[in-house]
Amino acid sequence: xxxxxxxxxxxxxxxxxxxxxxxxxxxxxxxxxxxxxxxxxxxxxxxxxxxxxxxxxxxxxxxxxxxxxxxxxxxxxxxxxxxxxxxxxxxxxxxxxxxxxxxxxxxxxxxxxxxxxxxxxxxxxxxxxxxxxxxxxxxxxxxxxxxxxxxxxxxxxxxxxxxxxxxxxxxxxxxxxxxxxxxxxxxxxxxxxxxxxxxxxxxxxxxxxxxxxxxxxxxxxxxxxxxxxxxxxxxxxxxxxxxxxxxxxxxxxxxxxxxxxxxxxxxxxxxxxxxxxxxxxxxxxxxxxxxxxxxxxxxxxxxxxxxxxxxxxxxxxxxxxxxxxxxxxxxxxxxxxxxxxxxxxxxxxxxxxxxxxxxxxxxxxxxxxxxxxxxxxxxxxxxxxxxxxxxxxxxxxxxxxxxxxxxxxxxxxxxxxxxxxxxxxxxxxxxxxxxx
Amino acid sequence: xxxxxxxxxxxxxxxxxxxxxxxxxxxxxxxxxxxxxxxxxxxxxxxxxxxxxxxxxxxxxxxxxxxxxxxxxxxxxxxxxxxxxxxxxxxxxxxxxxxxxxxxxxxxxxxxxxxxxxxxxxxxxxxxxxxxxxxxxxxxxxxxxxxxxxxxxxxxxxxxxxxxxxxxxxxxxxxxxxxxxxxxxxxxxxxxxxxxxxxxxxxxxxxxxxxxxxxxxxxxxxxxxxxxxxxxxxxxxxxxxxxxxxxxxxxxxxxxxxxxxxxxxxxxxxxxxxxxxxxxxxxxxxxxxxxxxxxxxxxxxxxxxxxxxxxxxxxxxxxxxxxxxxxxxxxxxxxxxxxxxxxxxxxxxxxxxxxxxxxxxxxxxxxxxxxxxxxxxxxxxxxxxxxxxxxxxxxxxxxxxxxxxxxxxxxxxxxxxxxxxxxxxxxxxxxxxxxx
Numbered sequence: 001x002x003x004x005x006x007x008x009x010x011x012x013x014x015x016x017x018x019x020x021x022x023x024x025x026x027x028x029x030x031x032x033x034x035x036x037x038x039x040x041x042x043x044x045x046x047x048x049x050x051x052x053x054x055x056x057x058x059x060x061x062x063x064x065x066x067x068x069x070x071x072x073x074x075x076x077x078x079x080x081x082x083x084x085x086x087x088x089x090x091x092x093x094x095x096x097x098x099x100x101x102x103x104x105x106x107x108x109x110x111x112x113x114x115x116x117x118x119x120x121x122x123x124x125x126x127x128x129x130x131x132x133x134x135x136x137x138x139x140x141x142x143x144x145x146x147x148x149x150x151x152x153x154x155x156x157x158x159x160x161x162x163x164x165x166x167x168x169x170x171x172x173x174x175x176x177x178x179x180x181x182x183x184x185x186x187x188x189x190x191x192x193x194x195x196x197x198x199x200x201x202x203x204x205x206x207x208x209x210x211x212x213x214x215x216x217x218x219x220x221x222x223x224x225x226x227x228x229x230x231x232x233x234x235x236x237x238x239x240x241x242x243x244x245x246x247x248x249x250x251x252x253x254x255x256x257x258x259x260x261x262x263x264x265x266x267x268x269x270x271x272x273x274x275x276x277x278x279x280x281x282x283x284x285x286x287x288x289x290x291x292x293x294x295x296x297x298x299x300x301x302x303x304x305x306x307x308x309x310x311x312x313x314x315x316x317x318x319x320x321x322x323x324x325x326x327x328x329x330x331x332x333x334x335x336x337x338x339x340x341x342x343x344x345x346x347x348x349x350x351x352x353x354x355x356x357x358x359x360x361x362x363x364x365x366x367x368x369x370x371x372x373x374x375x376x377x378x379x380x381x382x383x384x385x386x387x388x389x390x391x392x393x394x395x396x397x398x399x400x401x402x403x404x405x406x407x408x409x410x411x412x413x414x415x416x417x418x419x420x421x422x423x424x425x426x427x428x429x430x431x432x433x434x435x436x
Numbered sequence: 437x438x439x440x441x442x443x444x445x446x447x448x449x450x451x452x453x454x455x456x457x458x459x460x461x462x463x464x465x466x467x468x469x470x471x472x473x474x475x476x477x478x479x480x481x482x483x484x485x486x487x488x489x490x491x492x493x494x495x496x497x498x499x500x501x502x503x504x505x506x507x508x509x510x511x512x513x514x515x516x517x518x519x520x521x522x523x524x525x526x527x528x529x530x531x532x533x534x535x536x537x538x539x540x541x542x543x544x545x546x547x548x549x550x551x552x553x554x555x556x557x558x559x560x561x562x563x564x565x566x567x568x569x570x571x572x573x574x575x576x577x578x579x580x581x582x583x584x585x586x587x588x589x590x591x592x593x594x595x596x597x598x599x600x601x602x603x604x605x606x607x608x609x610x611x612x613x614x615x616x617x618x619x620x621x622x623x624x625x626x627x628x629x630x631x632x633x634x635x636x637x638x639x640x641x642x643x644x645x646x647x648x649x650x651x652x653x654x655x656x657x658x659x660x661x662x663x664x665x666x667x668x669x670x671x672x673x674x675x676x677x678x679x680x681x682x683x684x685x686x687x688x689x690x691x692x693x694x695x696x697x698x699x700x701x702x703x704x705x706x707x708x709x710x711x712x713x714x715x716x717x718x719x720x721x722x723x724x725x726x727x728x729x730x731x732x733x734x735x736x737x738x739x740x741x742x743x744x745x746x747x748x749x750x751x752x753x754x755x756x757x758x759x760x761x762x763x764x765x766x767x768x769x770x771x772x773x774x775x776x777x778x779x780x781x782x783x784x785x786x787x788x789x790x791x792x793x794x795x796x797x798x799x800x801x802x803x804x805x806x807x808x809x810x811x812x813x814x815x816x817x818x819x820x821x822x823x824x825x826x827x828x829x830x831x832x833x834x835x836x837x838x839x840x841x842x843x844x845x846x847x848x849x850x851x852x853x854x855x856x857x858x859x860x861x862x863x864x865x866x867x868x869x870x871x872x
Contacts, residue, residue: 090849101556104548110540119790120537120804125783127817141854174853210817229672232817236665254865260858296857339834347561351831354555357840357866358833361859365847368556369831381563381646381668383829393819394768395787395805397794398775404793411801413526417610418577421732422696423797429690430793 003288003302005310006281009319021310022327024238024268024376029218036193036222043197048204054194059136060168061189066205071176071187079176088177094366095146095181101368102154105387117400118407122393126156129207130390131199131231132184133214133224134175136165136191142178143364147371147385148214149182155390160184161209163199165191191216193223200227213372213385234385238376239268239308242360243329243349245320246273247336248280250356256287258333261361263304264297270308272327274320281311321345328379331360350379404430439724439738441746442717445755457746458763460674460704460812465654472629472658479633484640490630495572496604497625502641507612507623515612524613530802531582531617537804538590541823553836554843558829562592565643566826567635567667568620569650569660570611572601572627578614579800583807583821584650585618591826596620597645599635601627627652629659636663649808649821670821674812675704675744678796679765679785681756682709683772684716686792692723694769697797699740700733706744708763710756717747757781764815767796786815840866 007017042050048066055061055069063069080088111121130152134145145162152160162179164172166189179187188206190198196216200223202208211232212224224233242262246255259271275281288305292298314320321342324332328348336342339354346352350373353360364371372385399407408427415424443453478486484502491497491505499505516524547557566588570581581598588596598615600608602625615623624642626634632652636659638644647668648660660669678698682691695707711717724741728734750756757778760768764784772778775790782788786809789796800807808821835843844863851860 086849087853090846090853093846094850104546105558107543112540118803122541122805122820122822123779123782123788128783143850143854229812229814232814251865254862257858257862257865261856261862264856264858295861296855301858343559343832346559346830347564348828349830351833352559354832354834357837358835359840359862359866361851361862362835362840362843362847362866363831363833364859365850365863366843367554367833367835369558369833373831374828376665378665378668379828379830381828384558384831386558386829388824392784392810392815392817393822394782394785394815395799395809395820396779396790397787397799397803397805398790399794399798399803401793404795404798407798407802410526410529411798413522414530414579414801415797417523417526418579419732420697420700422693422700422737423800425731426690426693426697426795426797427801429687429693430795430798 002285003292004285004305007310008313009315009323018323018326021308022377028222032218032222036219036226039193040197040223040226043194043203044201051190051194051198051203054192055190058192059165061166062169066203069189071171071189073180073187076176076180076184076187079173080180082173083177091142091178091181094143095150097366097368098146098150099154102151102370102387105151106154107388107391111396114403116402116406118403119396119398121396123396124391124393126391127210128157129159129161129209130157131209131212132160132162133195133212133216133220134162134164135216135220136167136172140164140172140175142174143371144215145175145178145184146182149179149184151370151385151387152390153183155387157390159186161186161188161199161206163188163190163195165189165195193219196220196223196227200231211390213389234372234389235374235378235382239270240265241270241330241375242272242333243324243327243331244273244333244335245317245324245342246275246280247317248275248277249337250335252280252283252287253291254356254359255335256284256291258359259288259305259309260291260295260301261359262331263301263309264295267300267303268308269304271305272310272312274312274314274323276314276316276320278313281313285311317342318345324349328377330373330375330379331363333358333360348379350374350384401432405432438721439728440721440741443746444749445751445759454759454762457744458813464658468654468658472655472662475629476633476659476662479630479639480637487626487630487634487639490628491626494628495601497602498605502639505625507607507625509616509623512612512616512620512623515609516616518609519613527578527614527617530579531586533802533804534582534586534806535590538587538806538823541587542590543824543827547832550839552838552842554839555832555834557832559832560827560829562827563646564593565595565597565645566593567645567648568596568598569631569648569652569656570598570600571652572603572608576600576608576611578610579807580651581611581614581620582618585615585620587806587821587823588826589619591823593826595622597622597624597635597642599624599626599631601625601631629655632656632659632663636667647826649825670808670825671810671814671818675706676701677706677766677811678708678769679760679763679767680709680769680771681753681760681778682711682716683753684711684713685773686771688716688719688723689727690792690795691771692720692727694795695724695741695745696727696731696737697795698767699737699745700731703736703739704744705740707741708746708748710748710750710759712750712752712756714749717749721747753778754781760785764813766809766811766815767799769794769796784815786810786820841868
């Protein structure tokens with residue numbers, strides 16, 4: 001068994017093998033589900049008191065009240081000021097680029113007036129208050145704070161409340177610094193299902209939010225699914241994925257490292273390369289073997305590549321695009337000379353990186369677009385996190401007296417047809433000619 | 437006990453009473469959940485065979501194969517041609533207006549080029565295939581077919597597949613006619629959880645869709661929740677709601693009928709009126725009593741108004757807007773002379789009807805905006821169904837060689853900070869100055 005799976009689109013069982021390779025089902029753990037249901041119920045009933053008790057129990061914090069768990073914004077500013085200059089500058093440069101890109105996503109309200117004076121349109125408004133979950137410990141990424149908080153602020157959300165657990169009271173200075181750079185409005189040192197519950201239902205000290213975003217462990221994911229409807233949530237993400245279409249002209253070492261950069265996230269992460277040139281696939285495989293040993297996260301990378309990775313020989317680049325549309329990958333690198341032509345053939349992908357200089361890692365941190373992207377083939381129907389996820393729309397309908405004459409006749413016909421007589425009468429009342 | 441609840445915003449317990457009035461929790465029935473889980477599993481495993489068997493069992497159809505359950509598009513055209521002329525014209529006029537409005541929602545792809553040649557943007561594409569669920573029996577509304585199918589076709593979805601059960605083989609000609617008008621691409625006479633499963637997983641005769649929209653009973657709602665992630669779904673709607681802000685200048689009979697037009701949907705539907713003028717509230721209450729007897733659906737209306745309806749006296753119209761933002765109603769009628777001023781104070785509502793001629797019934801059928809709207813306070817974070825629900829976005833990132841020099845330094849700094857060395861190395865490979 002090699003370091004990574006090898007497939008060819010000419011194999012008889014190719015479609016079946018590809019489907020098997022892509023298959024991923026998130027399982028739900030009954031013990032977690034039941035624990036989360038209890039935590040949600042308790043926080044809903046007892047508010048702050050329950051949140052403090054769970055934080056003492058799970059995070060081993062000393063806090064006696066919610067006030068003790070509030071992280072002053074001044075502490076975030078101090079964390080930022082304390083960073084090494086290069087790190088601080090990188091964080092600020094990344095934030096500026098992310099902000100500039102997301103400004104392009106702001107959608108304006110619109111309306112139009114018809115000949116009879118009737119006005120129709122759509123009013124676009126930001127949400128009032130958004131909760132941002134940031135995991136504690138190893139999985140706490142400052143870049144993730146930027147990617148979640150900045151679109152909300154660009155959308156015009158008045159209050160972005162960040163929650164992040166501090167096990168044994170240990171704060172993560174990089175995460176606090178990122179909160180300062182992103183313009184987070186409030187930081188509370190709570191986590192787990194109890195933090196999700198506090199945001200979703202509100203407590204004495206925490207106002208109910210309209211939406212909760214950000215990654216978390218199985219408890220957090222379960223809690224988010226359960227509070228959906230009371231508040232909005234972002235997608236519950238599956239393992240990260242990269243798909244690369246190569247014409248064989250990008251240095252093999254670059255492509256091997258791009259595959260690593262996805263595989264190093266998680267043993268379940270998926271890295272796949274499509275190329276018509278078998279010799280190039282050999283070169284990438286050789287590069288994988290050569291470079292793997294030097295990588296600090298080599299065990300995770302090796303497991304990911306062996307179980308879920310693949311080098312796939314395709315007939316040509318057109319077929320590569322068809323396969324890419326089937327896979328609908330989170331990250332798609334088109335590392336070819338004619339990337340601009342191929343991109344027109346791509347219908348489904350979370351983010352598309354064009355040309356050999358566009359490594360996924362540049363997009364993850366600082367190119368500008370969001371790194372929160374649809375996984376597990378959901379790019380068929382969903383989109384990168386964006387400003388639009390923090391805005392919502394209201395239809396605007398101002399029917400003129402004259403307009404009501406035309407619309408009323410249509411509406412009453414259809415309403416009587418559906419057996420909804422009050423609807424019909426309500427339309428008829430607006431008809432000048434009708435007996436009221 | 438009166439025909440409808442009376443409240444005043446000056447009451448000591450007003451906020452608590454209002455919260456109680458609004459409270460609605462959808463309960464999940466264990467028997468339904470378990471039945472649906474079985475149906476999904478069987479259809480996933482046995483495909484068409486299971487769908488046909490369930491259709492025989494639940495819908496009492498004679499069909500022996502999926503081919504027997506296919507409804508030819510010619511049958512839909514024939515159903516349309518067979519309608520009375522006024523009904524057919526009303527349906528076509530409504531469809532034309534809905535189409536014209538939704539054309540305004542089409543969002544274009546965009547990109548911009550930075551000074552160093554780096555191109556960033558977002559590509560917007562339609563979904564490939566969408567499933568539209570239409571209930572059988574009494575709850576089958578042709579207007580609902582238009583409201584769900586037209587935005588999908590405007591978005592550019594290639595194939596809209598409508599499923600609708602035909603108990604004992606009985607087809608609903610109005611629904612088939614609406615499918616013809618809306619441009620539905622395929623109609624299959626199946627329903628329930630088995631239809632949702634067929635669309636979500638695909639079978640021998642039905643290709644997997646990307647998203648499923650449309651209303652349904654508890655089995656359908658449960659099935660949709662369960663397949664979410666495999667496909668996209670629209671919101672699972674709660675009972676319908678209307679909130680009216682009145683200045684007392686609209687005829688009381690009109691407003692009473694507007695309240696009826698919501699209440700007649702369902703005993704759980706909610707109709708609330710806010711007005712500063714107590715005498716006007718009295719007049720509306722008197723009109724309710726006077727008009728109720730003549731309504732064919734009077735029992736449903738009476739129950740809805742008594743349990744969930746309210747006439748609320750407010751201090752002034754500004755306070756009415758504040759309360760409206762808290763309620764975040766599905767339908768908000770601003771039946772005042774200064775509706776255009778008040779609308780600026782509204783942050784949360786599914787659809788806003790401005791002025792005394794804009795009855796909700798006109799919007800339900802033919803004004804143009806969608807009648808699929810967020811309920812149960814979800815207008816705080818969600819939007820009317822629209823073209824945007826059938827499109828998705830892909831980020832575009834084309835980093836120039838020069839751009840990679842700037843971005844690479846930022847990315848590697850942050851990647852090393854997060855302990856993701858392959859990300860850092862991948863960025864470093866694109867730096868001209870780096871040792872590769």
